[in-house]
Structures are given as C-alpha cells and as structure tokens.
Amino acid sequence: MTTQPQTDSNDTPEQNAPQQAAAPTQAEEELQKDLDRREELCRQAEQVAEERDWRHGSGDLRRLQEQWNDIRRWHDPREDALWGRFKTAREAYYQARDAAHEQARAAKEKLVAEAERLAKSDQWNATAERMRTLMDDWKAAGRTGDREEDDRLWERFNAARRGFFDRRSEHFTQLDEQRAKAKETKERLVHEATLAAATSADWTGDQWAKASARMRELMDQWKAAGVAPKADNDRLWEEFQAARKPFFDAQHAHYEALDAARKAAAEAKQRLIDQARQLAQGNDFGHEATERAKQLDRDWKATGFAGKELGDRLWKEFTTAKEEFWDKRRAHNDQRHEEWLQRTRDAIDRRKQRIANLQEQIDRLQDRLNHAYATDHVEEMQERLDDRREALAQVEAEVRDMESQLKD
Structure with missing residues (x-):
C-alpha cells in the first residue's frame, strides 16, 4: 500500500519551501488549489470505494x-x-474487495458442491432447471481475486454441469429410442387387438375365456411397452381402445344373455322344486304321480345351467323334495306289500283248510264207494267224488301259485 509521499532529497529548496519571492497571497492561493485537488481525489477515492468495481477499482x-x-x-x-x-x-x-473475494470463493465452493451432488441426479427436468439457476448464481458470485482459484473452481463446476447434461442428453436419446420402439410395439398391438376382437355367437364358454385371456395379455403387453411420443401415444391409445371395444361389447352382450338364461333356468328349476314339494306333501303314490315324479327329473335336465352356486343350492332343494316323495312312496308300497302278504297268507290258510275239508270229503266218498253195492247209486257217488277231486286239484293249484308269489 502506498504511503503519504515524503520530501525527496533531490528536491530543490524552491520545491521544499515557500518561495520567498512569492507574495503570501499567491502561496495561499496555490496551497488552496492543491488542497482542492486533494479534496477531489478523496472524493473520487470514496466514490471508487463505494462503487466497488473490483475489476477496475484497483x-x-x-x-x-x-x-x-x-x-x-x-x-x-x-x-x-x-x-x-x-x-x-x-x-x-x-x-471490501477482500471480503467480496472471500465471499465469492465461499459461494463458488458451495455452488461447486451442489453441482457435483446434482451431477448424479436422475431428476432430469428439475435438476436441469436448478443447474441453470446455479449458473446464474455463479455469474453473480463474482471473482475470488485469485485467477488460479477461479479457474480451479470453474473446472470443477463446469465438469459437474457438463457431466449431468451429458447424462441427461444420453437419457433423452435413449428415451427417444424407447418411445420410438414403444410406438412400433403399440401399433402392432392395435393390429393384434383388431384381430382378437372378432367373436362368434356360437362360442362356448371356453372360447370366451380364451379370448378374454388374450385381451388381458394384449393389455399387459401394452403396459409393458412403455410410453410412445405424446401425440402418438394418445392417438394409439384411442385406436387400441377402439380395436378392443367390439370384443367387450360382444362379451357384455353374451354375458347379459347368459345371465338372463341362468335367471330363466333358476326360475324354471324353482317351479320344478315347488312341484316336487307338492308331490312329496301329497298322499298320491299312484302311477300318474310316479310318472310325474319321473318327468320332473327329465324337465330338470332340460332347464339349463343356473350358475354353480345357485344351481347347487337349487339342486339340493330339488333332491330333498324328490327323496321325500320317493321315501314316502316306498313306505306306502311297503305297507301295501305287507298288507298283501298278510292277505295272501290268510288266503292260503283258508285254501289249505278247504283242501283238508275236500280231502276229508273225498276220503269218505271213496270209502263209501269201496263198500257200495250196485243198488247204492255208485255212479252218482263216483260223479261227486270226481267233482271233489277236481275242486281239490284247483285249490291246490291256487295255493301253489300263491306260495310261489310269496317266494318271489
């Protein structure tokens, strides 16, 4: 730092002391002029200090x-x-300059640290915007007063920024490639969805299930394809939805018709259950009621499918009502059979008693005939004997037939 200049040894006496020949008023005027000049220099120095132009101020x-x-x-x-x-x-x-340089150094080091941290970020848009802000802050930070330090910090700062923007550029290049590939894939999926949307009114349930699985597979592939360029992506999505719509409309109509058919089948099955319950609650077990019960089974098979859960429940109600009818019919028939057995046994007993009576009559007639004389109506007795033997044979045949029925 330059100090107040001292008198040089080479200065002449005229320069170092007031000129004796000059008038006092003239010396004072020259002194005042020099003071005014120094005053002006002070003002300018203060202005320089106030403006703080570090580049030109020194x-x-x-x-x-x-x-x-x-x-x-x-x-x-x-x-x-x-x-x-x-x-x-x-x-x-x-x-102030030294403080500003130190402040600039601290600010730049902080900016370098943040830039180096952000250089690894994958938040491309937000980080790019922040990097641009850091650049503005770098420009506003000023110089450190040390050119080598400025250059060193700049190299680190610029390398961090360049590294990020190079990665960002590479990312968006890859993204463009991926979007182009996604566009190609989605165009293919639109075509495949158009083909897969074809349906037939006579499809079986398995065919509808396979077609539905194919549509889900296409949707999974669509999601996995990634994002195409925005304009193309929106357009392709609309085309993909439009391609799939005919299938889903047909599927909806099919299942609506299926639901209606199942509802009708369930209603028909419920009517058959009611009829089976009426049969079970009645006491008619004749041929007509039996045939009606058998017909209910045939009608049940013709009603169609009412759904797994509901169908199982209705079938259980139906079989319960049917079994009640058949159980009561069997009990009724068993009772009638027992009654028939008893009647048949009673009839056999009666016929055996008659056989015994007839055999007794035959024996008496035969004895009389053996001791009869010609005048004792032999022919009449013989005719009566033959009648009794014929009646005995008929009753014995009836007994054998009844006993055979009992065995069967």
Whole structure:
C-alpha cells in the first residue's frame, strides 16, 4: 500500500519551501488549489470505494494515488487530514474487495458442491432447471481475486454441469429410442387387438375365456411397452381402445344373455322344486304321480345351467323334495306289500283248510264207494267224488301259485 509521499532529497529548496519571492497571497492561493485537488481525489477515492468495481477499482485507486503523489507537498495539517481521508477510502475499498473475494470463493465452493451432488441426479427436468439457476448464481458470485482459484473452481463446476447434461442428453436419446420402439410395439398391438376382437355367437364358454385371456395379455403387453411420443401415444391409445371395444361389447352382450338364461333356468328349476314339494306333501303314490315324479327329473335336465352356486343350492332343494316323495312312496308300497302278504297268507290258510275239508270229503266218498253195492247209486257217488277231486286239484293249484308269489 502506498504511503503519504515524503520530501525527496533531490528536491530543490524552491520545491521544499515557500518561495520567498512569492507574495503570501499567491502561496495561499496555490496551497488552496492543491488542497482542492486533494479534496477531489478523496472524493473520487470514496466514490471508487463505494462503487466497488473490483475489476477496475484497483487501477483507479493506483491512478488516483499517482495523481496524489504528483501534487506539491505543503506540510499543511489539512493535507494530513485529507491523506487520512484518502487512505481510509482506499483501505475500505481493499477490505471490501477482500471480503467480496472471500465471499465469492465461499459461494463458488458451495455452488461447486451442489453441482457435483446434482451431477448424479436422475431428476432430469428439475435438476436441469436448478443447474441453470446455479449458473446464474455463479455469474453473480463474482471473482475470488485469485485467477488460479477461479479457474480451479470453474473446472470443477463446469465438469459437474457438463457431466449431468451429458447424462441427461444420453437419457433423452435413449428415451427417444424407447418411445420410438414403444410406438412400433403399440401399433402392432392395435393390429393384434383388431384381430382378437372378432367373436362368434356360437362360442362356448371356453372360447370366451380364451379370448378374454388374450385381451388381458394384449393389455399387459401394452403396459409393458412403455410410453410412445405424446401425440402418438394418445392417438394409439384411442385406436387400441377402439380395436378392443367390439370384443367387450360382444362379451357384455353374451354375458347379459347368459345371465338372463341362468335367471330363466333358476326360475324354471324353482317351479320344478315347488312341484316336487307338492308331490312329496301329497298322499298320491299312484302311477300318474310316479310318472310325474319321473318327468320332473327329465324337465330338470332340460332347464339349463343356473350358475354353480345357485344351481347347487337349487339342486339340493330339488333332491330333498324328490327323496321325500320317493321315501314316502316306498313306505306306502311297503305297507301295501305287507298288507298283501298278510292277505295272501290268510288266503292260503283258508285254501289249505278247504283242501283238508275236500280231502276229508273225498276220503269218505271213496270209502263209501269201496263198500257200495250196485243198488247204492255208485255212479252218482263216483260223479261227486270226481267233482271233489277236481275242486281239490284247483285249490291246490291256487295255493301253489300263491306260495310261489310269496317266494318271489
């Protein structure tokens, strides 16, 4: 730092002391002019200190210092006061400059640290915007006052930014390639969906299930294809939906018809259940009621499918009602059979008693006939004997037939 200039040993006496030949008023005028010049230099130095132009300020202060040195030294106390003022302005400038340089260094180091941290980010848009803000902040940070330090920090800062933007550029290049591939894939899926949407009214349930699985497979492939360019992606989605719509419309109509058929089948089955319950609650087990019960089974098979869960429940109700009818019919028939057995046994007993009576009659007639004389109506007795034997044979045949029925 330049100090207040001292008197040089080569100065002439005329320069170092007031000229004796000059009038006092002239010396005072020259002194005042020099003081005014120093006052102006102080003002300019203060202005430089206030403006804080770090690029030109030092040069301006050196120029002002040189101008100060060129002014004649009067050894006036006012000169010392002005020198203190000039020196204060100059020191204020350099102190502020050094503080600004240190602040710039700290700001740049902070910006470098953030840039290096963000260089690894995958938040491409937000990070790119932040990198641009960091660049604005870098420009506003100023210089550190050390060119090598500025260059070193700049190299780190710029390398971090360049590394991020290179990765970002590579990412968007890959993204463009992926979107182009996604567009190609989705165009193919639109075509395949159009083909898969063809249906037939006579499809079986398995065919509808396979077609539905194919549509789900196409949707899974669509999701896995990624995103095409926005304009194409929206258009292709609309085309894909339009291609699939005929299938889903036909599927909806098919299942609506199926639901209606199942509902009709369930209603028909419920009517058959009601009829089976009526049969079970009645006491008619004749041929007509039996045939009606058998017909209910045939009608049930013809009603169609009512759905797994509902169909199982209705079938259980139906079989319960049917079994009740058949159980009661069997019990009724068993009772009738027992009654028939008893009647048949009673009839056999009666016929056996008659056989015994007839055999007794035959024996008496035969004995009489064996001891009869010609005058004892032999022919009449023989005719009566033959009648009794014929009746006995008929009753014995009836007994054998009944006993055979009992065995069967």
